[in-house]
Amino acid sequence: MDDARTTGVPFETVLAAAQSGAEWASATLWREYAPSVVGFARGRGSKDPDDLASEVFLSVFDTLSTFIGSESEFRSFLFSIAYRRVVDELRQRSRRGESVQWQPENDLRSEPSAEDAANLRSSDQSVLALFDFLPVDQRNVMVLRIVSDLTIEQIAEVLDKTPGAVKSLQKRALDALRKKVLTKPYPSRPLERLPV
Incomplete structure (x- = not known):
């Protein structure tokens, strides 16, 4: 089945087809949910979020025949596996340490250009760094x-x-983020024109 024929197909139909081995259905699940898994893995610090998402989906497809539930339950099932994979990766990296191949652009002994520094500050990484x-x-x-x-x-x-614990953690995180983001490095009023 091509993309045009899979759009609008109910989740239950896609799930049943994927469980029976239909490639179009597995591809539909991948296209629908992989970007969120990649985003989650990236946000939690995975070194290769695309690879981790592939591993997650391999596990999902291996156990899909035993899954019973709604789309919401499928998302929980999927992200439970993704969460465990990220935790495993972080645990493994903390035990082994990290080795990084030397690259001149990552050498901290030199100063980046103003343009490079501005680009770095505005990247996705700086947004995710808020959570760090x-x-x-x-x-x-x-x-x-x-x-x-x-x-x-x-x-x-x-x-x-x-759910109450999650709401509490979310509220505390939002409060902490609000305090961090709303700190003003500049005076609240515009600087008055200096006399010449």
């Missing part, structure tokens, strides 16, 4: 909520917490 100062639980909630677009209930299931 948050405690791990709050960071997990924010990445799952904002990047992966999960509901409070789905996040609770993924993180094995109550």
Whole structure:
């Protein structure tokens, strides 16, 4: 089935077809959910979020025949696997340490140009860096909520917490982010013109 014929197909139909081995249905699930998984993995610090998403979907497709549930439950199932894969990767990297191949543009002993520095500050990484100062639980909630677009209930299931605990973590994270973002490095009033 091509893309034009799969648009508008109910989730239950796509799921049943994927469970019976239909390639178009598996491809539809991949196209629909992989970008969110990649975003979640990137937001949590995966070194290769695309590769991690592929591993997640391999696990999903291996166990898909036993899955029973709605689209919402499928998202929870999918992100539970993604969460465990990210945790495994981070745990493995913390044990082994990280080795990075030397690249001149990443050498901290030289100063970047003003243009490079501006581009770096405006990149996706700087946006995700806002989450870096948050405690791990709050960071997990924010990445799952904002990047992966999960509901409070789905996040609770993924993180094995109550919805109330997730709401509390989200509120504390938002308060901390608000304080960090709203700090003004400049005076609140425009500078008055200096006499000449």
